[in-house]
Ligand code: HEA
Ligand code: HEA
Ligand code: CUA
């Protein structure tokens with residue numbers, strides 16, 4: 007089976023199949039993060055004392071990472087536009103910038119966690135920290151997975167192959183960004 | 198219901214009442230629907246040369262055969278909701294004045310019962326602790342405080358129609374009023390590990406004099 | 421095809437060795453991206469797991485009927501083994517039998533064929549879905565044999581019992597169970613993407629939304645329902661996994677956690693999940709009923725909208741499993757109202773199926789018998805749900821065998837009756853041969869009658885106050901007396917299991933020697949019947965993919981001599 011099935015080329019709804027699929031993936035991701043954050047919120051409302059734990063998160067680092075992610079989302083958009091114009095090389099370059107953003111995000115996050123862990127705030131310290139590491143960790147896993155896939159797509163795009171995938175990974179990347187926009191205030195700002 | 202299991206609390210009758218109410222309503226529907234179902238199958242058996250009818254489901258005179266029943270189901274639901282909510286309110290939402298309070302503690306895999314002693318006050322020096330046997334007096338209203346030491350358990354007394362989960366870290370208060378003297382099963386109704394199947398207990402319902410004697414005999418600091 | 425059947429179970433183990441040789445020989449079946457082969461893989465894995473789940477039921481039912489005996493073929497059942505068997509029976513039957521067979525196997529087989537496509541839109545994701553599923557199946561089976569034994573904390577896995585090895589005494593089994601379930605969810609999320617997008621986007625030219633056979637709609641709606649409800653439980657599974665392995669306290673009250681939270685996450689998924697498996701079975705039923713009563717479905721759109729209404733409502737009923745689990749008792753009545761409301765759309769669905777029979781010309785062959793039996797038996801399962809939804813009654817009935825009988829009267833029709841209906845109906849298309857109808861009917865009656873004899877007594881036991889997950893009722897004086905009911909149920913189960921041999925014989929014989937099936941043996945309208953039996957790779961020759969001119973249920977149309985009108989025939 008080397009040739010793609012005819013089914014893949016059809017478009018009964020008028021929407022490209024890849025985009026449909028990404029939206030459905032995101033729908034299922036939304037409920038995963040939604041469940042986690044809803045649980046966190048229920049606890050947070052019931053336990054005002056968690057604010058004392060939240061004091062020890064570093065808002066500045068969080069803010070910096072927010073900035074990094076937003077910028078990387080912007081380069082992803084530029085990549086998409088380049089791909090639309092058929093400029094594969096340029097699209098690939100923008101994707102690489104996005105990957106660099108992801109790498110910065112993960113690097114900063116590692117430092118942050120190392121710092122917190124070495125000060126005794128680990129995932130088992132209390133339930134605030136459990137949520138902190140679980141939610142941020144699940145998000146970071148999405149960042150890393152996204153960056154890896156983006157690497158493959160960039161490699162193809164540089165050869166002008168599968169350019170439509172640049173858009174798809176971009177949609178995913180915005181989602182990762184939006185999740186962070188929820189996590190940042192909930193975990194860092196609310197003190 | 199009573200022929201299957203005795204009623205031994207003040208509210209057992211009303212719970213059985215709800216079960217019967219639902220039973221009559223859905224029983225009627227069940228029989229009616231199955232009846233029509235089999236009748237249609239019987240009536241519709243393929244006969245050589247007879248073509249089936251072309252019906253789209255938009256015909257008004259046919260469609261009402263499903264819209265009416267389906268509105269009626271809603272009406273039946275209302276009756277069931279009212280009946281059940283009333284009983285639920287009486288049992289779970291209000292707490293009648295207690296004549297006495299016991300504490301029921303679930304743990305892997307036994308029930309610990311804490312009875313008030315002679316002073317009829319819980320958490321005093323003369324409290325009586327027992328394992329797996331709860332002593333209560335007939336025709337008295339009891340509050341129970343349900344707790345757990347480890348995992349979830351569920352305090353269930355079938356003859357009372359009483360059932361409530363025990364949750365570690367919480368104390369849940371409920372009530373019952375026995376109406377028949379005798380000895381009955383207590384079961385644990387929430388899986389709690391290997392010994393869940395043996396986590397039974399007995400509830401002993403005694404008449405006043407008997408119960409007073411038991412209390413007197415067992416109170417640790419009986420005066 | 422027959423080869424695929426035998427090899428799927430060992431399948432994935434073998435492929436690693438030959439990774440780079442390209443698919444040939446047996447590997448063609450294991451490493452294939454063809455939707456029909458993946459359907460077979462799901463089907464045979466599911467059937468195998470069904471057998472495992474059924475045999476588990478045999479072991480623990482023997483223990484219940486004859487406590488303490490050495491069960492032939494198993495040995496003495498210890499209390500922990502009993503719990504582990506019940507837990508894994510429940511989990512396997514739902515996650516490794518009902519879902520893979522009804523959704524994945526028939527979804528994979530039917531959706532591309534019924535919408536007139538040559539394959540799924542993402543064949544590789546499809547293959548990945550099965551592979552993840554296969555790993556999860558291996559894990560759940562392996563979890564039974566690890567140190568400490570399988571997980572025994574019920575399929576609902578309520579913490580703290582499930583969270584701490586100190587409590588369940590099988591920490592490895594519990595962790596493996598959890599990972600297996602989580603992987604199974606991921607497999608179905610991957611599969612669901614294909615079902616949804618294929619039906620949305622790869623329909624044959626001319627096929628409008630209301631021309632899609634209902635069974636496709638049902639599988640797709642079920643996939644969406646699954647997708648939207650399982651998320652919180654996946655989050656919960658991660659939390660529980662951390663509780664189990666690295667010692668967080670999400671669900672541990674001693675450390676500020678809340679065990680009830682898990683119940684909310686579980687049932688928020690758990691209740692929609694019952695409709696996730698119900699809908700495909702209902703779709704199968706309605707398609708078969710339409711074909712063999714030669715009738716247009718009574719209200720295609722009513723059916724569709726009602727299903728959507730059911731799906732939406734199903735997100736608001738979950739706490740009816742927790743009435744007495746320590747939620748705020750005032751909330752209980754709210755959930756009672758939503759729960760009872762759901763009887764309205766479901767009643768409507770049942771009425772539509774029944775109304776379809778009206779004025780029909782009904783042939784009672786094996787598939788039709790199964791489809792009708794689904795309806796007849798499910799009704800009892802459905803109406804007994806109303807007792808449980810009524811708060812006042814549930815105080816008593818919760819966690820008794822009444823609940824158990826309720827859901828076996830829904831699940832058995834869905835998972836077993838529905839499967840047999842679909843299998844006997846599409847067998848000619850799947851394998852290119854006809855099944856023996858007489859043996860099929862013997863198997864039918866030999867399954868349906870014992871089924872009722874197993875579970876009717878369990879209703880009685882439940883009303884008598886018998887609770888679930890108890891390995892020996894002799895410990896309870898009031899319950900000990902009802903032993904004859906238990907023995908009777910177990911005996912009926914054995915009879916039923918023996919009759920399954922008829923099915924296996926029929927299945928294998930028909931595969932080898934059954935008369936060759938023509939393209940359209942049932943004279944049905946939908947597109948899968950317009951290609952060869954079994955369909956070749958690509959389903960139709962690439963230049964002859966069908967085009968659609970009308971809806972799927974145009975039976976006995978007055979404008980036509982023939983009593984059926986295939987979707988692809990030009991007017
Ligand atoms: C596919 C499986 C399936 C299906 C379809 C259903 C359908 C329903 N279930 Fe069931 N249920 C389970 C599987 C299923 N359930 C399982 C597995 C459990 C136990 C889990 C565990 O604890 O392990 C359970 C437990 C369960 C409980 C919790 C019991 C307890 O533990 O205390 C409740 C309570 O409300 C309930 C209610 C219902 C209702 C109201 C429906 C409704 O959808 C039914 C609606 C259908 C009809 C009503 C029939 C058709 C209508 C008519 C013929 C018209 C006449 C009707 C009226 C007038 C009302 N179910
Ligand atoms: C789809 C769901 C499903 C199915 C089909 C069944 C089928 C059966 N179940 Fe199951 N059961 C559950 C889901 C299911 N169960 C769940 C969720 C629980 C709760 C677990 C818990 O408490 O945690 C449970 C618990 C449970 C108990 C309670 C134990 C206890 O609480 O102590 C009992 C007791 O009798 C029981 C009995 C049976 C029997 C006799 C069958 C028989 O009908 C089995 C007959 C089997 C066959 C006929 C198999 C034959 C298979 C083939 C021939 C292969 C073909 C395959 C297909 C058609 C798919 N089950
Ligand atoms: Cu305690 Cu079950």
Ligand SMILES: [Cu+2]
Pocket residue numbers: 690691694737738740741
């Ligand atoms: Cu439910």
